[in-house]
Amino acid sequence: MVNPKISHRPTLCYRPVQPSDLGILEQIHSDVFPIRYESEFFQNVVNGRDIVSWAAVDRSQPNGRTDELIGFVTARIVMTKDSEIADLLRYDSSKGDQTLVYILTLGVVDAYRNLGIATSLIHEVIKYASSIPVCRAVYLHVISYNNPAIHLYKKMSFKCIRRLHGFYLINGQHFDSSLFVYYVNGGRSPCSPLVLVTFFITCVKTGLKSVAAKLRKNEEKMVKWPKCKETRGLVPLQNKQTIKTELSGCEYV
Structure with a gap:
């Protein structure tokens, strides 16, 4: 040129x-x-x-x-x-x-x-x-x-x-x-795409493990509904519990 x-x-x-x-x-x-x-x-x-x-x-x-x-x-x-x-x-x-x-x-x-x-x-x-x-x-x-x-x-x-x-x-x-x-x-x-993706995957895995642990804990607490011989109905032995899943956010700079 x-x-x-x-x-x-x-x-x-x-x-x-x-x-x-x-x-x-x-x-x-x-x-x-x-x-x-x-x-x-x-x-x-x-x-x-x-x-x-x-x-x-x-x-x-x-x-x-x-x-x-x-x-x-x-x-x-x-x-x-x-x-x-x-x-x-x-x-x-x-x-x-x-x-x-x-x-x-x-x-x-x-x-x-x-x-x-x-x-x-x-x-x-x-x-x-x-x-x-x-x-x-x-x-x-x-x-x-x-x-x-x-x-x-x-x-x-x-x-x-x-x-x-x-x-x-x-x-x-x-x-x-x-x-x-x-x-x-x-x-x-420190905030390169590779690092951010790795950090995101870690957060997701940690969150899923937390949810699974809470679900297992809830299942252990659940009590079956026994049948009543006289009425053949269902009698609850305890109130239902609502499961709350808390997800922590990731803040990037």
Whole structure:
């Protein structure tokens, strides 16, 4: 596919961000994001200090720019127990080494958008997270008005699990954020469909057992109606009892 904004058919490749990308990385962040990042952040990215990253380049770009950054994604590994979404995961606190991958920034040069570059970069992150046995999810924040990004993450099966009011402060104005999660290596929400179905079946089984027990108890209390020799009628020895079955409801959050 050729983007109308570029005059050639791109040959897209992906590699780690490296120190020589520093200048263009800073420039793209400045062009793409309304938030300004400290120089320390960029140094950490290009030198791989606690941050993993992938760069997109166009090998068929003219004028010797075949290794110039046209897109990127940066991410960081965080401990699940220390993350802001620990309560939104089916997290086993006894396994303190469980981790998550948090996407910090994702950007593509304007001329190269709508070519699937962002999707490929996110797939690199997901593949990386999946390769870590103790990693349970990839997650990120999206500002409320970034509809293309929201559409992209939903299309890639990310789940929006929380909306944070006033999360961003930009030029004195607050903006909401959506929190998206993609589960890997068996990670899932405490209220995932599998968990809810299992919980529902347990409730039904418990309820049926309770009803059966009460029916058996009632049968034991029941007394037969003996026939009266003189009248050949039925004489009740005790009043009938009404069985009440109480069903407890399940409340989901």
